Amino acid sequence: MSRHSRLSRLMLSAILALFAGSAFAAGGDIGQTTKQPTNWIAIGMFVAFVGMTLWITKWASKRTRSAADFYTAGGGITGFQNGLAIAGDYMSAASFLGITAAVMKDGYDGLIYALGFLVGWPILTFLMAERLRNLGKFTFADVAGYRFQQKPIRMFAAAGTLVVVAFYLIAQMVGAGALIKLLFGLDYWVAVVLVGVLMMVYVLFGGMTATTWVQIIKAGMLLCGVTFMALMVMSRFGFSFEKLFEAAVNVKTQVAAAAGKSPEEAHKAGLAIMGPGGFVKDPISAISFGMALMFGTAGLPHILMRFFTVPDAKQARKSVLWATTWIGYFYILIFIIGFGAIALVLTNPETSDVAKGVIKGGAGAANMAAVLVGKMVGGNVFMGFISAVAFATILAVVAGLTLSGASAVSHDLYATVIKQGNPAPGSELKVSRITTIILGIVAVLLGIAFEKQNVAFMVSLAFAIAASANFPVLILSLLWKNCTTRGAVIGGSLGLITSLVLTLLSPSVWEATLGHAKGSAPFPYTSPALFSMTIAFVSIWLFSITDKSANAKRERAAYEAQEVRAETGLGATKASGH
Template sequence: MSSKHLKTLAALAALSGAGAALAAGGDVGQAAKQATNWTAIAMFGIFVAATLWITKWAAAKTRSAADFYTAGGGITGFQNGLAIAGDYMSAASFLGISAAVMATGYDGLIYSIGFLVGWPIITFLMAERLRNLGKFTFADVAGYRFKQTPIRAFAASGTLVVVAFYLIAQMVGAGQLIKLLFGLEYWIAVVIVGALMMVYVLFGGMTATTWVQIIKAVLLLCGVSFMAFMVLAQFNFSPEALFAKGVDVKTAIAIAAGKTPEEAAKTGLSIMGPGGFVKDPISAISFGMALMFGTAGLPHILMRFFTVPDAKEARKSVFWATTWIGYFYVLIFIIGFGAITLVLTNPEFADVAKGVIKGGAGTANMAAVLVAKSVGGDVFFGFISAVAFATILAVVAGLTLSGASAVSHDLYATVFKKGKADSAAELRVSRITTLSLGLLAVVLGIAFEKQNIAFMVSLAFAIAASANFPVLFMSVLWKDCTTKGAVIGGFLGLISSVALTVVSPSVWEVTLGNPKGSAWFPYTSPALFSMAIGFVGIWLFSILDRSAQATKERADFAVQQVRSETGLGAAGASGH
């Protein structure tokens, strides 16, 4: 191996956990700007032009609040399944999981499995009931038989906290990606994402957002299919040969980082076993629970079930979404190992690799994009860059729409106006909220440039699993659940998940810079504990509630159950 080759391997040793080769170096959080990639910019321009045309077309169809939030309930199950997949296959999935596999090998698959196994929960427990009980937001479902003001206040709080953390992570990821690939300043990249997202949501509403997500899903699935095919083609379509080469490369990295041959061989083999990413069983269970149950509590995903005409199409949506997402995650695993074998051994990426490592969370997730350059040259590199940007844009649009609906539908129309707001006023508040959320996302995206986006994404899932999911689950499936139980238990889950994350090692020590070993909470994810607090809070305060209101709510469960199971009394998306 050449000395340049060895330097590349040594630099990447830090990224792969093989040593602290870059203990000192550069300004962490700063991504090195690359020469302007005109192919990527041209493809990015084509995508933006096409989606703006869709927004113009959708704006003509968006006349009422129902059109704005749920595309008038006119999306088919197949279309909605693709749109859900487009919404769900975010930058964390596309860039983050492939980078996690490149860094920790087989252990990075915990992300894929965690993200995927949330879908059977939605299929069998949620999808049909959501469509039969809901109108615009998940609060319609959770608060079906409860007092509207407290449950809406909780639901809007949970939605906005989840959306805020998810939105910041996407904006930071977008800024770092565009800065690295297109040669733009970070803040300009963030402003571009914010402006485009506001245009899509303000004028096109759910119709435009849905079609942006469908187009992005198709492009992304085609792109990763080609990448995985080309990676396997390098090894005569033998996964075994691909994994064996991955072990050899990791062994070479460990040797380059100064390990003995025996230690290096052990390090190389470690990528085919557990322990590289999650260190103890409690953290593994807690992290897995956050990813699994968080999926069933993400407001921008749940909102998509109100865009279809009936419960049958809602079921069909989940079937198609699960199919595409499962296929995508299998390919991402191959691409992650492709990054080990093609990117880590290519001296051409030495400078990029150093920038990625020094760039922290915002730029460390470039594995998939570099694999694209390895297997398809500059043209395919440009295509994947544009698709990665489209991925972030589509997710950000969906998030903004769910945040806007929480403020306008849950707070303004139901809490402040007591259900008396007209559709035009609600739509106006929603658009004002969209503008505010867009500006807030841009400001926070710039302010959090140097923060680790992985923590923010996992925090969003942990909060959704601890606050939104228990309230949704218990209110729909447990007859003794009351307003007091749902609201107090929900807020306990919300507050405990945020508090435990802040005092965990990943935030308290790594992000906030406190001394090692000083974290109050020893595990990386709070979900196992904060979910339990949420569920116990709902159960305890519900059984202790002996008020006349609670008795009425328990009696109303039978009506809710018939409606949720059969759809009797459920109107189209435009109303109950």
């Protein structure tokens, strides 16, 4: 333990040195966004947060002695705590900063995006939460492969997990670099390295215990921050939604008039923010995008992994209930803050180009909307707090993603496939920590390499892949007796490959990222989920019902025992007993 303590102190010293060095190195602009003056209040608050979380990591390292402790915190997390941690995983920087910016730009359309994320929770609540806890151990492959042949299903599950984690990680790392350049005035590479180093410290030494408590603290800070912001915004308008919306419509009308539109057109443009507009181009895109967000939630490995941290199925059910409560509350407040950004930030000449209705600072500056609302209602001190919370949000999500990726390699591939379920004592934990270091280094390098790329599609791609590969295999293995190893592996793999290929051929990548001519994308829709999910489900069904092997007969016969355990928990032990 003393070695861990020394390493933690060394990491903290390195982090403080990075901060100090970056303050003097804050020079020219990097990338597309404009770097702000160094925000010492934000840096001070962030260093305080880092110090607190490193202390938690040191405390957690003393409790992390086994694989169960590392992956699932020994099953000692309560439903309320786990619900808050799941909410923390879900309330990422993309939600806080991205959806606020979307509401500021498009009004009602921004709320559609938030609702898309939220509606995935009933599926988890009613179909999966209890079954996951009763059947699972460390990863979702434990559940999907409960009655299947271990080697093929584990290899598929690890591949699906690592692809989802990779795209999510790149998006978070690039987001960290761009946002910290905006918020703190630090150089891009400093922010990316900082996130990578801290994420490795949390996961290496604290495992799931440290990651969970970092998420809980971050979620608490974020919920308090957005509550204060929403209340202060509403107080500016006499706690009247009608006055807030009227002020926002007037701002958008004035912007349209300044752009040369007639009074009638300008008024129509202002009212457009109160209803659905151009966010979804056609019915197929709407259905496909909605399916990705809805079913992708139930296939995200770092979310599914959280159900194994609670002692029993009852606490798993409570986890989803609390997570849904916090996330729903958060998105309602984000809607208020987004309209507050229109009414307060876009009318301030210090922060915005009032005539054009955009925040100053060029591409990416819209991400400052939530932070600038914080400055308007709480001054520089509160802006510093919200800036630190934004960075903490990225840190916590990245730590959860890394842990799910490490568990896929160490538990699914190393322990189960390579060592055939009999790894040497302590070796699985060692492989997991080595994987964490490799993932951390890869994430930093990819974050730096993708600095100037349009990576917005990567988050939606992660959801589309999770919905197309992980979710069909998981739900059919739980609910359909005739599902077999052959069907699950072939169908899941086809869903994985199809979602990847169609996304690469979609306008968001083919045109926006690869630079091909507008209208030349071979696949015309933004999300592949409608097509790739259909292929996955049909393939699983087809290759399962045509499987007449002896293994398939045994797997179908084992379904009844699986169903009894999934529904009752008989035979399931606490996570610490695995």
